[in-house]
Amino acid sequence: MIKAIxxxxxxxxxxxxxxxxxxxxxxxQQIIRETFHLVSKRDENVCNFLEGGLxxxxxDYKLIYRHYATLYFVFCVDSSESELGILDxxxxxxxxxxxxxxxxxxxxxxxxxxxxxxxxxxxxxGGMVLETNMNEIIxxxxxxxxxxxxxxxxxxxxx
Amino acid sequence: MSDVVEKTLTALPSLLSLDSQPGSAKxxxxxxxxxxxxxxxxxxxxHEEEKLIQRELLLIKEQVSSxxxxxxxxxxxxxxxxxxxxxxxxxxxSYIHAIKLAQQGNVLEKRVGYLxxxxxxxxxxxxxxxxxxxxxxxxxxxxxIEVCMALTVVSQMFPKDxxxxxxxxxxxxxxxxxxxxxxxxxxxxxxxxxxxPNQVQHIHNKFRKALCDKDPGVMSASLHIYLQLIQENxxxxxxxxxxxxxxxxxxxxxxxxxxxxxHSVPAPWLQIHLLxxxxxxxxxxxxxxEIMYDILDESLRRAxxxxxxxxxxxxxxxxxxxxxYPKSDLLEKAAxxxxxxxxxAKINLKxxxxxxxxxxxxxxxxxxxxxxxxxxxxxxxxxLIIKRETLELLFxxxxxxxxxxxxxxMLDFLRISKDDHTSMDLxxxxxxxxxxxxxxxFSVCI
Numbered sequence: 001m002i003k004a005i006x007x008x009x010x011x012x013x014x015x016x017x018x019x020x021x022x023x024x025x026x027x028x029q030q031i032i033r034e035t036f037h038l039v040s041k042r043d044e045n046v047c048n049f050l051e052g053g054l055x056x057x058x059x060d061y062k063l064i065y066r067h068y069a070t071l072y073f074v075f076c077v078d079s080s081e082s083e084l085g086i087l088d089x090x091x092x093x094x095x096x097x098x099x100x101x102x103x104x105x106x107x108x109x110x111x112x113x114x115x116x117x118x119x120x121x122x123x124x125x126g127g128m129v130l131e132t133n134m135n136e137i138i139x140x141x142x143x144x145x146x147x148x149x150x151x152x153x154x155x156x157x158x159x
Numbered sequence: 160m161s162d163v164v165e166k167t168l169t170a171l172p173s174l175l176s177l178d179s180q181p182g183s184a185k186x187x188x189x190x191x192x193x194x195x196x197x198x199x200x201x202x203x204x205x206h207e208e209e210k211l212i213q214r215e216l217l218l219i220k221e222q223v224s225s226x227x228x229x230x231x232x233x234x235x236x237x238x239x240x241x242x243x244x245x246x247x248x249x250x251x252x253s254y255i256h257a258i259k260l261a262q263q264g265n266v267l268e269k270r271v272g273y274l275x276x277x278x279x280x281x282x283x284x285x286x287x288x289x290x291x292x293x294x295x296x297x298x299x300x301x302x303x304i305e306v307c308m309a310l311t312v313v314s315q316m317f318p319k320d321x322x323x324x325x326x327x328x329x330x331x332x333x334x335x336x337x338x339x340x341x342x343x344x345x346x347x348x349x350x351x352x353x354x355x356p357n358q359v360q361h362i363h364n365k366f367r368k369a370l371c372d373k374d375p376g377v378m379s380a381s382l383h384i385y386l387q388l389i390q391e392n393x394x395x396x397x398x399x400x401x402x403x404x405x406x407x408x409x410x411x412x413x414x415x416x417x418x419x420x421x422h423s424v425p426a427p428w429l430q431i432h433l434l435x436x437x438x439x440x441x442x443x444x445x446x447x448x449e450i451m452y453d454i455l456d457e458s459l460r461r462a463x464x465x466x467x468x469x470x471x472x473x474x475x476x477x478x479x480x481x482x483x484y485p486k487s488d489l490l491e492k493a494a495x496x497x498x499x500x501x502x503x504a505k506i507n508l509k510x511x512x513x514x515x516x517x518x519x520x521x522x523x524x525x526x527x528x529x530x531x532x533x534x535x536x537x538x539x540x541x542x543l544i545i546k547r548e549t550l551e552l553l554f555x556x557x558x559x560x561x562x563x564x565x566x567x568x569m570l571d572f573l574r575i576s577k578d579d580h581t582s583m584d585l586x587x588x589x590x591x592x593x594x595x596x597x598x599x600x601f602s603v604c605i
Contacts (some may be wrong), residue, residue: 014245020315022281029247038578046542047510051580080386082431084471084507088421089428110196113245114238117274125343126314126350128383131376132428133418140339144304147266 001127002086003061004031004076005120007109012036015071015109016116020127039065039072049083066090070106089132093123096134100141118144192239212248215239223256230264234271241275254279254286261312262293266304269297273308277315282354291321298328303337310343314350322351322358333365338374345369345380352384363388370402375415375426378406382432389439400440400447407433408454411461427468430458434475441483448484455480459492467507474500474511481519494519494526501530506542513537513548520555527556538568546572547581554588562596 007016014032023031038050042065050063064086065074073090094104100119101108109116122140123131131137195215202208219236222228228236237260240253257279261272280287290312297309310332313325329351332344348366352359366388369381389396409415410426410433419426437455441448458476462469473496480486480493497519500512513534520527527534537549550572553565569589576582593600 017245018278022283022316025244025247025249043541045506047506047544049507049510050544051547051578080435082428082471082475083511084467084474085428085431087507088468088471092421111190111193113242114271114274117241117278118270121274121311125311125346128314128346128349128380129428130342130346130380132421135418136376140307144267144270147304 001080002075002077002124002129003127004074005124006032006035006072006074006076007116008032008036008072008074009070009106010040010072012040015106016113016120018117018120018124020124035063035074035076036072038063039067039074048087064090066094068094071109089123089129092132092134092137093120096123096137099134099138191235192242195239195242208246212243212246216243216248216250219243219250220252223253230260230268233260234264234268237271237275241278244278250279254284255289258286258289258293261290266302269305270308273312277312280316282316282318287316287318288321291318291324295325295328298325298332303340306332306340307343310340310347314343314347317350317354319355322355326351326358330362330365333369338376341369341372341374341377342380345377346383349380349384349387352387370399375419375429379426379429379432382429382436386432386436386439389436393439393442397440397444397447400437401450403433403436403440404450404454407437407458411454411458421468422466424462424466424468424472427472430472431475434458434472434479438475438479438482441479443484445484448486451479451483452486452489455489456492459489459496470500470508470511474515477515478518481522485522490523494523497526498530501533506545509537510545510548513545513552517548517552517555520552524556527552543576547576547585550585550588554592557592557596559596559599562592562599566592566600 001020003019003021005016005018005020006014008014012033017028017032019028019031042050044067048065050065051061060078061076062079062083063074063076064083065072066087067073073094075086075090077086096119097104097108097116100115101112119137119141122137123129131140195211198211199208202211219240223233223236223240233256237253237257240250240257244250253275257272257275259272261269261276264272276287276290280290294309294313294317297305300306300309310329313329317325329344329347332340333348335341335344345366348359348362366381366384369377370385372378372381385396385399407430410419410430413425415425419429421427424430437451441451455476458472459480462472462476477493477496480489497512497515500508500515503509503512516527516530516534534549534552537545538553540546540549550565550569553561553568557565566589569585569592573582573585573589576585589600
């Protein structure tokens with residue numbers, strides 16, 4: 001099960017935070033800070049798996065992360081998930097964002113945080129992986145966005 | 160992607176300050192969210208950011224409470240509230256309005272309302288009860304997008320006491336003609352099972368139906384449930400072992416539609432799930448294990464390509480082979496696989512190789528011995544995680560001869576480790592070893 005999905009930049013500024021288990025606001029911020037602290041210390045040539053640290057809970061949880069230029073994508077998962085499987089899932093997520101936003105960059109995530117959430121919701125539901133195929137995810141998001149096109153005529157849509 | 164990000168990073172200051180740039184049309188130059196973000200980016204201190212956001216929140220609070228605010232405006236306000244909440248500022252005044260947005264908005268407004276609810280609230284929150292009727296209504300909507308949204312929110316959070324009210328509606332979705340709805344319904348029911356298992360006892364036969372669904376996506380979703388159920392009670396599901404073997408055989412044999420291929424590997428995540436389920440079912444059970452040997456052999460053989468995801472499958476295969484009732488030639492192949500992982504230059508594989516060695520060392524101590532040179536090299540690896548994993552492995556192969564060296568290495572690591580969790584764990588291990596080999600450890604620990 002996926003416990004949380006975090007995206008933050010090289011300075012620790014959160015760009016997306018989704019928790020699939022309840023934590024109060026302060027704890028959530030602490031988790032983001034601690035995760036950034038753990039992940040930013042890592043060099044480029046080390047493995048992409050980390051133990052979760054005291055906060056997110058004992059040894060059953062691990063952090064699986066990928067660093068793309070200015071952004072860290074971190075999935076906090078329990079032992080029921082395959083480490084390499086999640087690593088590739090992050091790649092699928094990023095490729096999907098890339099397709100939806102046309103060469104996605106950090107600015108897209110900042111200005112369209114709700115759209116990123118909608119895309120993520122078609123991939124992970126309630127902490128469980130729902131869909132791993134990029135085209136399927138995009139199809140679902142497109143279907144929702146078509147509603148947008150029929151409602152609002154003027155403003156451009158990004159997907 | 161990284162090139163684009165680099166370019167964007169250098170262009171960032173100019174993009175944000177000049178509204179007339181063509182790119183900024185895409186970046187909602189007129190939106191209030193855009194202005195807020197531009198405002199924050201221009202500030203230099205946390206204190207100033209706090210002041211700006213508090214001002215913004217007051218503005219949002221005023222507008223959400225105003226009776227003149229349209230749903231369209233509410234949607235935009237909610238996105239700003241989500242953004243502020245992500246940065247760590249309290250937006251509890253907006254919770255009730257998020258629920259209202261989900262209730263009264265059109266489809267795209269509802270989508271933001273539901274998103275806000277899923278980010279702000281939680282299962283135990285008193286306001287969540289107000290959402291129940293909206294969810295019930297949306298589940299019966301003719302608009303499939305609304306049904307999907309309701310199912311998504313339900314799987315994120317739903318008040319336990321209200322499950323009986325919603326259960327029949329979700330159950331009925333298991334028979335829906337659209338595959339995505341059946342799939343979401345399966346996951347929603349799984350969530351119900353996790354929070355209130357006794358409420359869903361009567362529908363276990365429906366899970367079986369989902370397992371046999373003609374659409375592999377739905378079948379795949381049902382595996383989440385089965386993994387959990389089988390973990391809790393492997394005996395109860397031994398009869399399904401042949402079905403899982405058949406499914407895996409078909410997947411590996413390429414019988415699924417091409418859509419399910421990922422980098423030419425057929426449905427890898429599905430394979431991983433199935434391998435986990437099979438290892439739970441075959442553990443300590445010779446007859447059940449016997450039906451799995453062929454497909455495990457086949458999976459090992461097929462996963463020869465060089466991609467992360469095939470290594471993921473190999474890893475699960477290897478773990479499965481070592482968990483179920485042993486078969487010597489399979490074990491030999493699996494051992495070779497582990498060796499390849501440990502010796503790999505790819506650091507993620509090395510890590511998994513060490514983990515696998517730790518896992519199998521009870522059964523096959525010779526394997527660790529075979530790779531002891533590599534293991535010793537890993538002790539000095541620059542990556543702390545690899546070091547730590549090596550110590551974990553060594554802990555399991557301590558004996559009279561090597562305990563002194565191992566404890567010394569652990570103490571060395573403790574001196575440089577900055578992670579409390581790891582340190583605590585290691586201290587515990589050192590203590591355990593000291594107890595077991597008191598005379599050997601005495602001189603080291605002083």
